Amino acid sequence: MGNDLTLTQILVSAFALTLGAATPYLYASIGEIFSQRSGVLNLGVEGIMLMGAFVAIFFVSDKGLQAAPIVGVLAAMFVGGLMGILAAVINVTFKAEQGISGIGLTLFGLGMSSLLFKMLAEGVITAPVFPKLDIAGLSDLPIVGEIFFQQNVLVYIAFALVPISVWVLNKTTWGLQIRAVGQNPKAADAMGVNVNRVRYSTVILGATLAGAAGAALSIGLTGVFQENMTAGRGFIAVALVYFGGWSPWRVMLGALLFSAANNLQIWAQILDIRVGGTPIPSNLLGMIPYILTILVLVFTRQRHNLEPAALTKAFERGEN
């Protein structure tokens, strides 16, 4: 029983789906790049994404506030921002151990989102996903149009963020300050940069984008909410920042690689690809995205010293 699909059709569909699936990772990872470039590791992304996911769908769903989808996204970003303020206070002002505080934030976000889900939605909530946005002319192009231009607006914005963030980091004063603070906070401080203020801004921005990532997952992709629906995506987003060497373009490639590998293993199951007649167990196939990510990183020789020197180190005037 074969599928009547040409290889081209399969690849086109696979890539189109990959772009959509990569979106939550993109928002979260780019946000984390800002945070980490200024020297703050935020492992709370998972928890913030979950809160963002619930808030977004609650605002939009018939069962909730029945607002417009864009309002849902903004609400998710707002809540993300609030959690970002919390993260900034704890990591920057209280100079807490960053890896651990992140886990606390994740646990808190996980618990709160599940509680709100139970309290406000009684355990079930759905909403239609963002409709696909047709871009006049481009969407109808064969192959290219199908892959790139039949996505929803959240996807377009996510990919637009990549060049925007590169520009911000490299061509604006703020970007320069961020990089300086991340590499040598003492020197930056001596030059009059308010280290803590810069870090606050990046952490809050990162968390806001993590909130958007959650919204992308709930109302951008799935149309539902479930307890712990991110299932580790927040951590993978953080891992992708390391994968991409803190560069938005390489992080984007990482997100695409990862999502593509995941999509391909699903296709391998659909097409019933076999090895010597025996089907490949789905759980082995499921390992592919993760193994691939590690392998690619090992074999693409990373230049050293890309890591912001001050990453995870709190700044105290007179200390560092």
Add this chain to the structure above:
Amino acid sequence: MKIQKRIFGGDPAAAFAPVIAVVLALALAGVLLVALGKNPFEAYASMIEGAFGSDTRIFNTISRAVPLMLVAIGICIAFRGGVINIGAEGQLFVGAVSATAFAVAVGDSLTPLLFVPLTLVVGFAGGAAWGAIPGFLKARFDVNEILTTVMMNEIAIRLLLFLLSGPMIDPKEVAQGTHIPQSAPLPEGSWLGRLAPPSRLHMGIFIAIIAAIIVYVLLWRTPLGYRIRAVGQSKAASLYAGISVPTYLTLALVLSGGLAGLAGAVEVTGVTHRMVEGFAVGYGFSGIVVALFGRLHPIGAIPSAFLFGALLTGAERMQRDLQVPSATITALQGLVVLFVVSSDIWVRRRAARRATQMLAEPTAAESNVQPIISEAK
């Protein structure tokens, strides 16, 4: 000498800060409970009753603490060694499944005196191997351990499912056609003895406490431990001192993984007696929280694990008695971590202030003693 002792050993705030943090977190969670329409006092009373209400309950609480303690002790090594090991969950699974595979393969052919320790060693080795991979990748290719341990967790989960549905599935399941992903039951010779039936308390508690003491001695009383901690404090200084940073980073991850693997092995030989889907869910994560709560000190992990075991056991009781959603406890755990981690700054400020004060007050006997101040971590 006196000054050092007074600075490091004497500050009660350092010990009490976690406790105050828990109280604050409980207060905030109490607000949450009220929002849920529950009476917080009733809820917390039910928690205490659930954790300590009877002998059996206390023993079960202790049994719950065992894997948390072992994971936490491993996390202490990792974090002290300067490695952020988020992979305890995966390392625990691999340790458990290794121990299971070994025990089932051996069957009846070994006497328990040898069987039990060997099984646990296999578990430790499994977890250590799972930690060695990110360790090696970091040492050799400078691949960040956050990335690798996160990936290894996911790989471990899928590997576990593959093994339990495939090569390691209970033959009985295949025969019955139900194909439930679980292993064959572990032979009784490999079981950790129960200490107080009908509670789940088992010999693992001794293993955990001994491990805590061993790791304490290792980290603070051996050259190996010194080097691990040195690398954790400052890679640059360690390099300068001739310590091979990659070696000790890897070692920290290997030992940390081994202890998580041991936790898994202890849990499977002491409690579940079989590998099933739904085994030790979240213990790797909770172990990190426990380690923090114990000030990242292996001996501190002992009371910390008991407290967390009580928190988790009591929380489940609370869920049952008052139908409080289990997510409340997750949120509470998060609040506890946030408060404890935030309290650090006040503790450090206090320690610094006290150090300055003491330096400013020379006494007759101490005026010629050279004070050596290092960070009160």
Add this chain to the structure above:
Amino acid sequence: MKRKVLLIALLSLALMAFGGFASAQDGPVRVAIVMPSTITDLSWSQAIYSGLVAVQTEMGGESAMEIAYSENMFDVTAAAQALRDYAEDGYDIVIAHGTQYGTSLFELAPDYPDTSFAWGTATDTGTEAGLENIFAYEAAAEEGGYINGVMAGLMTKSNVIGVVGPVKAGDALLYINGFIQGVAASNPDATVNVTYTNSFSEVAAGTDAANAHIAAGADVLTGSSQMVVGAIQLIQDEGGYWFGTQSDQSAQWPATVVASQVYDWTAVIRDIIAQRANGVKGGVAYNLTLENGGLKFAFGDVEISPALLIAAGEAAKGIESGEIEVLTELPE
């Protein structure tokens, strides 16, 4: 060791006629249940919880039957503690609603000989191990799967059907195997693509799978476990159709869910209570089948052709009479 209880229907009818078997007991029947997901999961746990509530209402409310539940018990050790606590608290019937709870259950059942335990889906009542207080229950999900398959085969216009499977085990596997056979019976030209997300709970994985199935041309999807909610939402947005199992999923998506196989556990619950009243604390294995009415069908608001309903009815009759044999295992 399986004893198919063919008298369930008769027994429960008789007992319903007698009505007040609860009065044979002092005070309400106290039932506790431990579940791996939530009571609102639209699938596995919801099915049995609604069954319990239905029986409770039938019996006269909380004064006749008390229900206590623990949900989200995906950690086996925590579940074991919950089961033990319920037994310790003197509940009459303690239900472990998850196959992964089996080992723990068998370990604690001997300690509470007066308590009746029940677990599923399973067939082992522990009589081999000398236990007398364990009931086991399962569902012949392959039967409903077959019927859903028959209908799906006739419903699809693209001749491509997608199966969003969770973990390749238990009643999910039975359902999927039955479904594949059903499609083959009504529409041999249709292609059935099967994927497994390797999780019972990850909705995003369900969505990813559904997306791929739709890209492969599927206009009809099916699947099992609580992670399917994402897939159903997606096929709804695409204007396709869904066939459900375990619970009635049409309430949430009436225009998309054509039919759901519903596990009706009420007869099992009633019988367990009745058995206890007669002094039998365990040792009976139950199986929900089409024949004994344990498997029911709930239809959504989707307009379906009479031909389709007839085909489904024929298939059901065939299964009940034994004419159609639905295999529980398929060659790889």
